[in-house]
Amino acid sequence: SQVYLNGAFMAPQDAHISPLDRGFLFADGIYEVIPAYNGVLFRFEEHLVRLERSLAETAIANPHSRDQWRQLCEQLIQRNGGGNLSIYLQVTRGATEKRDHAFPNPPVPPTVFMMTGNIAVPAADSPDTATGSKAITLDDIRWARCDIKSVSLLPNSLLRQQAVAAGASEAILLRDGFVTEGSASNVFIVAESTVITPPKSHAILGGITRDLVVELCHRHHIPVEEREITESQLRQADEIWVTSSTREIVPIIQLNNSAVGIGTPGPVWKTVARHYVSFKR
Numbered sequence: 001s002q003v004y005l006n007g008a009f010m011a012p013q014d015a016h017i018s019p020l021d022r023g024f025l026f027a028d029g030i031y032e033v034i035p036a037y038n039g040v041l042f043r044f045e046e047h048l049v050r051l052e053r054s055l056a057e058t059a060i061a062n063p064h065s066r067d068q069w070r071q072l073c074e075q076l077i078q079r080n081g082g083g084n085l086s087i088y089l090q091v092t093r094g095a096t097e098k099r100d101h102a103f104p105n106p107p108v109p110p111t112v113f114m115m116t117g118n119i120a121v122p123a124a125d126s127p128d129t130a131t132g133s134k135a136i137t138l139d140d141i142r143w144a145r146c147d148i149k150s151v152s153l154l155p156n157s158l159l160r161q162q163a164v165a166a167g168a169s170e171a172i173l174l175r176d177g178f179v180t181e182g183s184a185s186n187v188f189i190v191a192e193s194t195v196i197t198p199p200k201s202h203a204i205l206g207g208i209t210r211d212l213v214v215e216l217c218h219r220h221h222i223p224v225e226e227r228e229i230t231e232s233q234l235r236q237a238d239e240i241w242v243t244s245s246t247r248e249i250v251p252i253i254q255l256n257n258s259a260v261g262i263g264t265p266g267p268v269w270k271t272v273a274r275h276y277v278s279f280k281r
């Protein structure tokens with residue numbers, strides 16, 4: 001496999017960065033995860049817009065134009081054999097000479113790193129045989145700017161690990177009694193035949209998959225609302241789903257060891273999963 005670092009493609013073992021990189025010292029960087037199906041980037045514009053926003057919000061210089069980003073991503077896919085891949089793309093504030101919390105002055109060039117990962121076959125690809133996943137609820141211990149796709153993922157990592165240790169695949173996070181999102185996903189519920197997901201705010205990442213699911217519901221006249229979800233609404237939901245670029249739409253069949261609805265992937269999930277899969281093709 002090949003990765004990209006600061007202007008060149010290379011084998012992963014040849015990619016080296018300085019321990020004085022601010023990404024290493026301060027987790028001072030942002031990232032994107034972009035899927036490609038059959039070698040073709042999916043929702044690339046949307047991911048680029050979010051990348052630009054993360055860079056702007058953190059005042060990290062954007063080293064590339066949109067065309068350049070696209071070319072780099074396409075080359076990386078080609079060099080890794082095409083097919084179904086995800087691109088991990090990270091930009092940090094760069095390598096400094098001394099450890100100082102304030103930004104380097106004059107600025108140093110940002111560090112750009114990209115690699116590919118495999119995409120597991122998503123549950124949405126086989127709505128009739130999908131078995132669903134388990135989730136647990138945990139307190140959202142993260143900072144107040146979760147809308148920035150920052151590489152400072154220690155809380156997300158601790159939360160996900162707690163879920164895995166409890167035999168679940170995702171942690172659904174609660175802040176002041178309201179659902180925010182998953183440790184690496186957005187959350188949807190179905191209640192009274194309506195699809196509900198929390199509104200975008202500083203408390204959640206504006207997921208590209210989330211936006212597409214909302215769009216597909218509108219397009220197919222499935223009632224959908226972007227509004228707050230309380231803890232008790234989550235517990236009483238007929239269906240719970242989590243969404244992300246690498247896992248698409250995953251039905252949650254158990255929450256804190258209690259069945260969600262009748263304990264199998266629900267009918268609304270199956271319908272939306274089918275729409276998602278046809279949109280992908």
Ligand code: PDD
Nearest residue numbers: 033183184185186205207208209244245
């Ligand atoms: N995570 N919320 C959080 C905290 C996330 O980390 C992610 C994605 C999402 C879903 O966003 P999208 O649909 O744009 O992938 C929501 C990526 C996949 C990751 O960290 O690997």
